Amino acid sequence: MNKESRIKKIWGWVKRRKWWLILFLIVAWAFIYFFTGSTDNKATGFATATISRGDLRQVVTATGEIQPLNTINVGSQVSGTIEEIFVDYNSKVKKGDVLLKIEPSVLQASVDEAKASLVSSESQRDYAKSEYERNKILYEDGFIARAELEQSQTTYEQAEQNVNKMKSQYDRAVTNLGYATITSPVDGTVISRQVDVGQTVAASFQTPDLFAIAEDLSKMQIETAVSEADIGMIEEGQTVTFTVDAYPSQTFEGNVRQIRLSPTVTSNVVVYTVVIDVDNSDLRLKPGMTAFVTILISEKNDVWKVQNSSLLLRSFDGIVEDPGDATTKTHLAIQRNVGGTPTVVLVPYEKGLVTATETEIISDDIQEGDRIIIGRYGQTSSSSSSMRMGGGPRM
Secondary structure (H helix, E strand, C coil): CCHHHHHHHHHHHHHHCHHHHHHHHHHHHHHHHHHHCCHHHHHHCEEEEECEEEEEEEEEEEEEEEEECCEEEEECCCCEEEEEECCCCCCEECCCCEEEEECCHHHHHHHHHHHHHHHHHHHHHHHHHHHHHHHHHHHHCCCCCHHHHHHHHHHHHHHHHHHHHHHHHHHHHHHHHHHCEEECCCCEEEEEECCCCCCEECCCCCCCEEEEEECCCCEEEEEEEEEHHHHCCCCCCCEEEEEECCCCCCCEEEEEEEEEEEEEEECCEEEEEEEEEEECCCCCCCCCCEEEEEEEEEEEEEEEEEEHHHHCCCCCCCCCCCCCCCCCCCEEEEEEEECCEEEEEEEECEEEEECCCEEEEECCCCCCCCEEEEEECCCCHHHHHHHHHHHCCEC
């Protein structure tokens, strides 16, 4: 077999098994890539993270329900059938405006009965008074005994007290008749109506709620639940921003007005109620909306900051030969370009403002372009492969 025939035979074999050959080449390339490591990693040997300048905001987040500052539940002190209703949902009312009337016939009958009893008792009182005054004259002239005089005096005093009793019952009946007309106790807006015309109101055991009136919808409040882990950072007067689903692109503002000292336990977590005042002059916020609240605890602008995960280094072993008294709690291992050459320096620092994701770095030795060292890549091919396959930098 000549050379040309052998080449044709090999080429035919490759064509028949081309997918196996491609797979082999891919595996070979992956083996070389993962087990030899890149030139950059071998050159630096360190895993680093960015140190940047920017703004930091420490916040506490919570959710709560938007409510009017003061909501009055209007009820009825008397029972009866509702005769007329003069307001509906969203009606604007003034103090003293009539909201509804209860059919007054039964209450009017009570007034008439009490009035008749009062008139009767007054007649008996007048008769007892005349009898007493007549007996006084007879006693002074010696025609009757003192016991008879005292008996008439007692009868007169009892009749006088009975008149007072009947007058109280009459006043009560008149007052109850007045309760048949329900008026608004405040200026505000009707946000709830619980009854309709013809419905019977029973006030025998407790006062039934007829209306709910929000006193001033231009001023609202949010009651949020803050866990005990965060409540220590909350203070009255702190700035609050929040959003609602109804206006997802708009951010509203408020202020912390009150931190209630009465705790509640929710899912085994102790929480405290924080009350936030909200200006609602444009009346866009409605009672009952859910607010997603962000309470601003502290804010700093234009500071050095790093990701919290960048401060997990526990030792300078393998990074600097002689760290001296420097520890990872007081110094940062910084990779800095000095004359075009990456150099490791130890920089003293303090932690400043700490948020959920970032930490402020306070140091006079930080320079633009510095990178914080968070670990060291392995130097052998096996350790390089471990790093590339998810082993991570050594801390």
